[in-house]
Amino acid sequence: MITPDQTALILLAAGRSRRFNDGDKLAEPFLDKPLAYHVVTALERIPFQARIAVVSATTLDFAALGYDVVENPDPALGQARSLGFGVARARELGCEAVLVALADMPRVTAAHVHRLMDAADGPATIVASSDGVQPMPPALFGKDMFPMLMQLEGDHGARDLIRRGHHVIAPPAELVDIDTQEDLRALRERYGLRTDGQPEQPPARVTRDEARRSD
Template structure:
């Protein structure tokens, strides 16, 4: 088990939102009276992470006011792993025992699920991802020994190949939903 106090939380909030349609960032779209991109932030506020980091681009959400150090990714079009690399570099500076990677467009993630991920992490080489019984996905925990590998990732698959070989902690599909389209957002309302 790796405690939240020893874990850096990395929130990825710099995506292109291409499938969401024209207009402002999907993270600013309203779900249940709050911006989509704030749901997971508020949910995870109860856990005492070692550090909270957010890689951002164009959302109106002020993650810093929620205790996050923000890292701006001005060029997320290069590849999808660019935000991960930026966040991992900053996380390495605070020397956590583990890194928890969470997507900001996952409004139904629970603190209980994150605690189960951390409980399944067993040291510096830990790889623990979420699954609904299908493919593994974020949120995911990486032990500190994996940070150099994560910092070298490139391309559009991010850490997908890495999390396939780790432990997988089950959560209901509705808890792991990530919003890519306006239709998906409307289906949650």
Template structure:
């Protein structure tokens, strides 16, 4: 098992939100009385990671207030892999034994699930991903013997191939919901009976 204290949390919060629509950053949208992009940060705040890194671009969220070192990915041609590389390079400089990569648009992830990922990492060669029982996905853990493999990823497919070949920890599909579109957020609000059915994205639509 790789200890949480030896692991760097990398929270990916840099994205164009193109599928979500003209709202700036989807991570700023309200969900359960908190911005969508802060749920993971708060859910994992009691885990004693070696360091917390948030890779951001246009969102207005203050991750530093939640104990994160904030890295800005200003590459105009950025993809998720470029943000991952930024975080892993920082983790390597900190002599981390592993990185735990999480997405800021997955607001239902729990600390108990992350601990299960950590428990499944039996060596520094480990790759451990989450799964809904059908396909693997983030959050995912990579031992430091895999850092070179992660740094060599140049696109989303490369990341999928790497975690597909790793170990998978199954959890409830609802915990692994990621919010890509307005419809995704509305469906998640219905699922958890969120109190903000009329939020900023709906107001934007009404003004149109």
């Protein structure tokens, strides 16, 4: 059995956002906070042994939110390099498992992460999320998987590993991954927000003279 107090949460926040085209994707506003802070808030009450954020060139202050911040100096080498940095730090801290989450998945819930934990079966655990079609993060790995995770390369990260693990299904809306401007626009529209992320402006006040002229 794996419990949160034996587990490091690794938040991957070092992507280059190549498909997003402009700006720091993780700092883009969504509802009441930057996009990346939603998963932080959702998982803040889970008593992880450690919280590790792997970052690169972001203005967001994960350290102020209780994260051990690890800098990825070369995100061009792919997501696997960020994952390796996070796992190495978790191993230094003596963690028995890692829960890998992506900072650009703002709708992940604590309830789903608890279900991942419930499905764990020891140090060789591989438990991933699924939308019913394909496996994806968040994903849980036992410590026997640490050496393999640290040897991964490229942008595929642990994709091949999680395909062979146990999969816990969540509603697709909880596992939405924001890669492009269009993805963010669609998410905002789902919540009744303007596509630029700004609050709706009240209608302009019409003066009595203007109203008379329009009659």
